[in-house]
Each structure stands twice: as structure tokens, then as C-alpha cells.
Amino acid sequence: MSALGAMFADRVVCVVRAPVLPSAPALCQALADGGIRTVELTFTTPDVLRHLSAAASVPGVVVGVGTVLTASDARAAIDAGARFLVTPGVLPAVASVALDAGVPFLLGALTPTEVLAAADLGAAAVKVFPASAFGPRYLRDLHGPYPGLKLVPSGGVTAANAAEYLAAGAAAVTAGTGVVPPDVVSAADWSGITRRATEFTGGLT
Numbered sequence: 001m002s003a004l005g006a007m008f009a010d011r012v013v014c015v016v017r018a019p020v021l022p023s024a025p026a027l028c029q030a031l032a033d034g035g036i037r038t039v040e041l042t043f044t045t046p047d048v049l050r051h052l053s054a055a056a057s058v059p060g061v062v063v064g065v066g067t068v069l070t071a072s073d074a075r076a077a078i079d080a081g082a083r084f085l086v087t088p089g090v091l092p093a094v095a096s097v098a099l100d101a102g103v104p105f106l107l108g109a110l111t112p113t114e115v116l117a118a119a120d121l122g123a124a125a126v127k128v129f130p131a132s133a134f135g136p137r138y139l140r141d142l143h144g145p146y147p148g149l150k151l152v153p154s155g156g157v158t159a160a161n162a163a164e165y166l167a168a169g170a171a172a173v174t175a176g177t178g179v180v181p182p183d184v185v186s187a188a189d190w191s192g193i194t195r196r197a198t199e200f201t202g203g204l205t
Helices: 005-010 024-033 048-055 071-079 092-101 112-120 136-143 162-167 182-186 190-202
Strands: 012-016 038-042 062-066 105-109 125-128 151-153 173-175
Touching: 005 012, 005 038, 012 190, 024 038, 024 048, 024 190, 038 048, 048 062, 048 071, 062 071, 071 092, 092 105, 105 112, 112 125, 125 136, 136 151, 136 162, 151 173, 162 173, 182 190
Parallel strands: 012 038, 012 173, 038 062, 105 125, 125 151
Antiparallel strands: none
């Protein structure tokens, strides 16, 4: 299975934004136990590369890094074991580093022009952000001119509306603080994380 194979199979990736992360491996295992095998740690978390290295060995879990803003961030993340990269915008420098390293990446985009630019740079999928600004119908509209593109909505996707995005053609959806609330992560409430992940994935079918 490719680095993003689990994400497309499960149709979900979980983005973790937490100021305190007691145990990245335990968090990733808790998410996997709830059906989310693809985890995006972010550069907004202190010492994210240390956490990435620790989590990379969790069996059956694919861990990448998001909020990658520069080429140097991209190189550092790849060196630390990131299986994929994610950006909030169309960033050619990050795309170039990822392509040279053979690491798949998602570029953030919103407008039709940005979506096409992200695809032209070689993105394995385009992160439509912020998805909540336009809702599921916008994905249908984007698939009109771009029927073959893999779109992954991010921002405002919840257990209550994730299935609507998938029905609108999303290749996968992004789970966020609804599954991994910072206070719950900081408290190392791994059973609570598993419960939230299970609730989220249960609504995808």
C-alpha cells in the first residue's frame, strides 16, 4: 500500500494540533484503534519532528507532517520520517522538495485556479481549505472541470457532515479537533480519542 493508500481506503486523515503531546505513539495507536490509520502531525506542535520520529514505528499507522511552509521544513520533516507532507497553500518550493524525495504531498487550495495549480505541481491530492467556507456542494462544482482530481476537504469537517463531503466526491476528509481536542490530547485520554475516532469513522458509510 502506498503512503496515502490507507487514507484513501479509510477515507479520512486526522490532523493533530496540540500544544502538548504526551505520547505521539499512544495517540496514533488510539486513532488507529478507532479506524483512522493516517495521522498528520503539524509544525504548530512544539517539537513536532521528535514526535514524528517516535510515532513512525507504530504498526499500521502512516504519519505525515502538515503546516509545511518552507523547503527547509519539508526537508526536515522527510529526514525525520514523514511519509507525506501537507501545506495550507500552493507552495512550489515544498512541492519540489517532496517530488525530489519521492514523498507524496497535499497542497492546500481553495479557488479553481489554485486547485489546478496544486495539481500541476504534482500533488497527490488537493486539500480544499477552508472547506467550511463553501460546504460540500463546492466539491461537486470543482469536479465539473476537474473530474479526475482527488480532493480532500479540510476545516470544519465533522462527524455530522463528513458523509456529505464524501457523497460530494471527496477522496477523503480531514478530521480535526472534534476527534483530537487539544485538552483531551494533553490529558493523554487515549480511550477518549479512540471513542471520538470511532464515532467519526462510523459516520462515513
